[in-house]
Amino acid sequence: xxxxxxxxxxxxxxxxxxxxxxxxxxxxxxxxxxxxxxxxxxxxxxxxxxxxxxxxxxxxxxxxxxxxxxxxxxxxxxxxxxxxxxxxxxxxxxxxxxxxxxxxxxxxxxxxxxxxxxxxxxxxxxxxxxxxxxx
Numbered sequence: 001x002x003x004x005x006x007x008x009x010x011x012x013x014x015x016x017x018x019x020x021x022x023x024x025x026x027x028x029x030x031x032x033x034x035x036x037x038x039x040x041x042x043x044x045x046x047x048x049x050x051x052x053x054x055x056x057x058x059x060x061x062x063x064x065x066x067x068x069x070x071x072x073x074x075x076x077x078x079x080x081x082x083x084x085x086x087x088x089x090x091x092x093x094x095x096x097x098x099x100x101x102x103x104x105x106x107x108x109x110x111x112x113x114x115x116x117x118x119x120x121x122x123x124x125x126x127x128x129x130x131x132x133x134x135x
Contacts, residue, residue: 002130002131003050003053003127003131004049004050005130006053006123006126006127006130006131007049007050007052007053007123007127008045008046008049008050009049009126010049010119010122010123010126011045011048011049011052011053011123012042012045012046012049014115014119014122015041015045015119016038016041016042016045018111018115019037019038019041019087019108020034020037020038022104022107022108022111023037023038023104026103026104026107027096027100027103027104027107028100028103029096029100029104033094033095033096033100036094036095037090037091037094037096040090040093040094041090044086044090048082048083048086051082052078052079052082052083053123055078055081055082056075056078056079056082056120056123059074059077059078059081060074060078063077071117072116072117075116075117075119075120076112076113076116076117078116078120079112079116079119079120080109080112080113080116083112084105084108084109084112087104087105087108088101088105091104091105
């Protein structure tokens with residue numbers, strides 16, 4: 001249960017801030033749509049935070065990256081393969097149209113590439129801080 005809470009809280013905090021900014025200022029979604037997407041995403045992140053943590057752990061176990069660049073690439077791969085489908089679905093439910101989804105996902109992919117490693121490091125730091133046995 002502790003690992004669930006750590007992974008979930010880390011996911012909610014980190015990505016609520018980043019995704020809300022992206023949707024509002026880059027994709028041009030209306031504030032109401034951003035609020036709806038973020039409200040929808042809280043339960044989605046609660047449901048996917050720990051599974052993503054497990055997915056990321058599994059990907060790292062499978063690839064066993066050696067070195068800084070391979071660790072970065074592995075975090076990017078893990079995040080994109082897990083989160084892009086979740087994000088597209090959320091935007092559809094929030095009422096975004098095709099153009100808004102295309103812009104939001106395109107921007108999100110850029111941010112995912114840029115933020116996947118910092119998020120991975122953030123998640124590892126949270127795990128170590130809260131429960132060293134969780135990593």
